[in-house]
Amino acid sequence: MIDLRSDTKTQPTAEMRRAMATATVGDEQLGEDPTVHVLEGRAAALLGHERAIFLPSGTMANLIALLLHVGRAGDEVVLASETHVLRSEAGGGAALAGAVFRPLASDDGVLTPEQLADAVRPDDIGAPRTRLLVAEQSTNWTGGRLWSVDALDAILDAAADLALRTHLDGARLLNAAVALDVEPDRLARRFDTVMLDFTKGLGAPLGAVLALPAALEPAARRFKRMLGGALRQAGICAAACLHGLDHHVARLAEDHANARRLADRLAALDGLDVVRRPVTNIVLAETPDPTAFLAALRAEGVLASRAGATTVRFVTHLDVAGPAADRAADAAQRALDRTATTVEA
Numbered sequence: 001m002i003d004l005r006s007d008t009k010t011q012p013t014a015e016m017r018r019a020m021a022t023a024t025v026g027d028e029q030l031g032e033d034p035t036v037h038v039l040e041g042r043a044a045a046l047l048g049h050e051r052a053i054f055l056p057s058g059t060m061a062n063l064i065a066l067l068l069h070v071g072r073a074g075d076e077v078v079l080a081s082e083t084h085v086l087r088s089e090a091g092g093g094a095a096l097a098g099a100v101f102r103p104l105a106s107d108d109g110v111l112t113p114e115q116l117a118d119a120v121r122p123d124d125i126g127a128p129r130t131r132l133l134v135a136e137q138s139t140n141w142t143g144g145r146l147w148s149v150d151a152l153d154a155i156l157d158a159a160a161d162l163a164l165r166t167h168l169d170g171a172r173l174l175n176a177a178v179a180l181d182v183e184p185d186r187l188a189r190r191f192d193t194v195m196l197d198f199t200k201g202l203g204a205p206l207g208a209v210l211a212l213p214a215a216l217e218p219a220a221r222r223f224k225r226m227l228g229g230a231l232r233q234a235g236i237c238a239a240a241c242l243h244g245l246d247h248h249v250a251r252l253a254e255d256h257a258n259a260r261r262l263a264d265r266l267a268a269l270d271g272l273d274v275v276r277r278p279v280t281n282i283v284l285a286e287t288p289d290p291t292a293f294l295a296a297l298r299a300e301g302v303l304a305s306r307a308g309a310t311t312v313r314f315v316t317h318l319d320v321a322g323p324a325a326d327r328a329a330d331a332a333q334r335a336l337d338r339t340a341t342t343v344e345a
């Protein structure tokens, strides 16, 4: 099977498993795991922040950010409508952080300063207070799109003028840094808080960090405990994340090249419309009947996922070499032939 459903690898590499097996560990809940300390220091420096907190998942990191910035006050969070926070985190921001979400339409998940300014509520006792901007870099459900450095600077200037706090969902921030050819901190340091995930292209079995100013650290660590995120010998997992940082960042460019290779092949097929040529590792394509297409594709040995009523999503990653992208495109051709035959029959 070629699994293109997400960029989380099915198996950590043998080298990553070795790094995990030989990690020096301690009790993370007591603040005594040395490998977690190393990872938190590395991540803070990488993202241009004073501190970083190791967490089991990106979803928990995003939720802690919402708890820090909104904190059950019914305040409003402005974000693009297809962001993961809104679409794929089980409504946790509303249920647990008391956030009111203000989704803004955007084909590529990138917002303009004008959209942000228009979304901010007037000072009115009946209106939620607009408190936070959430940006996603690179985007997930809109197909791995990027905020350019200029677009980021513009939205962050606007957020500062509007006295909004800012959170970056950087699940795939390193994909963005590689694609834009900039240091990660250039994309991250101006945000109040930043999430970075190690389970995407970096291939770790679990782990994310929330980077933040030192002043927010005690409250964030308390929320981590409250949500069940305090761990014990977590260095085993932090070692995998460090291995990912050491060995799997530069190669993200290969995932991007493979996504373009796959997209170019898919674009040539009748029955699939590639939404936009990918700039990172996600390919979206339109097809009239995703359920039938995905079932036929599975029968051909390729797994992809549904991203919308008529949209399918392919994600390239550490397990997908260039020839596998070609094999996936061949399988897509056969799957389209199969579904066409079924419809005719």
Ligand SMILES: Cc1ncc(COP(=O)(O)O)c(C=O)c1O
Residues within 6 Å of the ligand: 056, 057, 058, 059, 060, 062, 084, 085, 136, 138, 139, 140, 169, 171, 172, 197, 199, 207, 208
């Ligand atoms: C943009 C984005 N944010 C957050 C997450 C959540 O990360 P995790 O699976 O580590 O909870 C994902 C996962 O796919 C994502 O794509």
